[in-house]
Amino acid sequence: MLLVRGAVKAYDWGLVDGLARWSESTGEPQAELWFGVHPGGPSPLLDGNWRPTGEHLGDRFDVEAIPLLVKLLAAAKPLSVQVHPRRHVAADQYALQREDEPVIYTDPFEKTEMLIALEDFEAFAGWRAVDQSIAFLEAIEGTLLAVRSLRTGTLADAIRVLLELGTPERIASLPEAARVASLPDEQVAAYATVADLYPDDAGALLTPLLDYLRLAPGEAVYVPAGVPHSYIRGTGLEVMSSSDNVVRLGLTSKPVHVDHAIAALVPDLRPQVLRTSHGDLIWPIDSPFVVRVLRAGEEKILSGSYRIVLLIEGAASVESVNAETSLREGTAAVMDARDPDALVRADGLVAIIQSTER
Numbered sequence: 001m002l003l004v005r006g007a008v009k010a011y012d013w014g015l016v017d018g019l020a021r022w023s024e025s026t027g028e029p030q031a032e033l034w035f036g037v038h039p040g041g042p043s044p045l046l047d048g049n050w051r052p053t054g055e056h057l058g059d060r061f062d063v064e065a066i067p068l069l070v071k072l073l074a075a076a077k078p079l080s081v082q083v084h085p086r087r088h089v090a091a092d093q094y095a096l097q098r099e100d101e102p103v104i105y106t107d108p109f110e111k112t113e114m115l116i117a118l119e120d121f122e123a124f125a126g127w128r129a130v131d132q133s134i135a136f137l138e139a140i141e142g143t144l145l146a147v148r149s150l151r152t153g154t155l156a157d158a159i160r161v162l163l164e165l166g167t168p169e170r171i172a173s174l175p176e177a178a179r180v181a182s183l184p185d186e187q188v189a190a191y192a193t194v195a196d197l198y199p200d201d202a203g204a205l206l207t208p209l210l211d212y213l214r215l216a217p218g219e220a221v222y223v224p225a226g227v228p229h230s231y232i233r234g235t236g237l238e239v240m241s242s243s244d245n246v247v248r249l250g251l252t253s254k255p256v257h258v259d260h261a262i263a264a265l266v267p268d269l270r271p272q273v274l275r276t277s278h279g280d281l282i283w284p285i286d287s288p289f290v291v292r293v294l295r296a297g298e299e300k301i302l303s304g305s306y307r308i309v310l311l312i313e314g315a316a317s318v319e320s321v322n323a324e325t326s327l328r329e330g331t332a333a334v335m336d337a338r339d340p341d342a343l344v345r346a347d348g349l350v351a352i353i354q355s356t357e358r
């Protein structure tokens with residue numbers, strides 16, 4: 001059993017000091033805290049007094065032993081419209097990537113993820129019902145070609161057309177069009193945010209294609225690789241297969257790769273919204289992980305799979321036959337498959353995450 005803290009990522013969509021209670025104040029946007037071995041943000045190891053040892057989790061465990069990446073995430077504004085590649089796409093594209101070209105794929109792995117809301121959380125995820133997307137786009141002037149693509153062509157056609165049509169005037173009309181299409185006020189507000197923050201980002205015009213969802217604390221959305229999404233706002237816990245492969249379509253200052261994104265999309269795949277609450281086992285169909293966010297009480301976690309116990313609020317301890325550790329907020333106990341059974345005691349809010357792949 002090892003003790004770690006998160007590696008901070010200061011992306012511009014983060015909330016100023018949004019993760020400070022789990023790390024430290026920087027006076028800057030804080031977007032993500034990473035708990036894992038991914039080279040993009042390996043987690044520092046701590047000693048029994050929660051002081052950094054100078055080593056990282058990856059110094060002590062093989063990458064294969066740590067199949068999951070866990071993040072705390074604080075979004076002040078919408079993240080890019082993105083898609084993550086499935087396993088075969090990631091492996092093929094990573095192998096094809098040349099050293100003298102810009103990096104699109106950071107690793108050869110699939111990125112399948114789940115977001116569990118820690119406070120009210122808004123997201124675009126998956127495709128909106130086609131009729132609704134058409135009604136929305138019909139309320140925006142000059143989008144007839146895109147409507148036609150949705151009626152008779154493919155989603156890929158519609159994406160390409162909308163990126164061509166994404167002028168500032170059309171983007172500015174998103175909230176009014178949402179209202180005309182009779183979408184609820186919270187969605188009109190979300191589109192106002194998009195238009196306000198990304199007034200000349202052509203990818204903003206893709207958001208009418210995406211389904212909107214709002215999660216209460218404890219609820220989750222599972223986003224398999226191949227499903228488009230853009231997290232809009234909120235603080236959450238994110239669990240994913242250990243990969244950082246993100247292909248973007250818009251709402252970003254980072255490069256957009258339309259062909260790669262379209263190749264990574266799986267049009268028939270849907271996100272799974274799990275209307276769970278704290279204490280429930282969150283186990284999406286076909287997911288490589290299970291999660292339980294425990295308020296108080298005990299939970300035994302068995303040997304044989306990768307496990308990570310992250311303290312979000314209050315106090316917790318993890319005990320096994322050969323180790324015992326108490327957690328501070330923002331620290332996590334990490335156990336690989338060979339570590340023995342362990343008992344988690346929680347008094348506050350603790351996330352227990354286990355790999356389902358052996």
Ligand SMILES: [Zn+2]
Nearest residue numbers: 082084113229
């Ligand atoms: Zn994502």
